[in-house]
Amino acid sequence: xxxxxxxxxxxxxxxxxxxxxxxxxxxxxxxxxxxxxxxxxxxxxxxxxxxxxxxxxxxxxxxxxxxxxxxxxxxxxxxxxxxxxxxxxxxxxxxxxxxxxxxxxxxxxxxxxxxxxxxxxxxxxxxxxxxxxxxxxxxxxxxxxxxxxxxxxxxxxxxxxxxxxx
Ligand SMILES: Nc1ncnc2c1ncn2[C@@H]1O[C@H](COP(=O)(O)OP(=O)(O)O)[C@@H](O)[C@H]1O
Ligand SMILES: [Mg+2]
Numbered sequence: 001x002x003x004x005x006x007x008x009x010x011x012x013x014x015x016x017x018x019x020x021x022x023x024x025x026x027x028x029x030x031x032x033x034x035x036x037x038x039x040x041x042x043x044x045x046x047x048x049x050x051x052x053x054x055x056x057x058x059x060x061x062x063x064x065x066x067x068x069x070x071x072x073x074x075x076x077x078x079x080x081x082x083x084x085x086x087x088x089x090x091x092x093x094x095x096x097x098x099x100x101x102x103x104x105x106x107x108x109x110x111x112x113x114x115x116x117x118x119x120x121x122x123x124x125x126x127x128x129x130x131x132x133x134x135x136x137x138x139x140x141x142x143x144x145x146x147x148x149x150x151x152x153x154x155x156x157x158x159x160x161x162x163x164x165x166x
Pocket of ligand 1: 041045135136138
């Protein structure tokens, strides 16, 4: 699957991760899909919490990784559908969930461990890969696929961070 456009951001600390995630939440549109990749502890759930704040999900809704279900749904400016596929047994399980109704629906879908999607990976999505060179810092690569590539700049347009686009 070809990457159409990518960019890098270096986040110095948790505060910068939260600012980046908040910004994503402010520019996300209904039907957007964000795939979060990176090792355990890289910050995928933390970034999702910040995205939720940017989507105006109430602070009383604490965003945690869905452990016993594949999906949590949070009301915000648009709904946030948060999936964690770490424990996924097979693609049938995602289909049973009504996966396509979510990703082509009225909210923002954020998916941890999207590698498990296999053939269900949508055509249009933004991948955000998180790497932690140190416990505090994060190196972020954004890769826009399909019609998300014309929106990549929106996800990068905010202050106070180092970034480079290719
Ligand atoms: N710059 C940073 N960005 C994201 N998380 C950070 C950062 N610095 C420290 N952390 C910590 O790293 C941990 C990331 O955990 P989590 O978000 O659950 O990871 P994942 O969902 O990728 O397994 C959290 O405890 C968070 O507070
Ligand atoms: Mg997680």
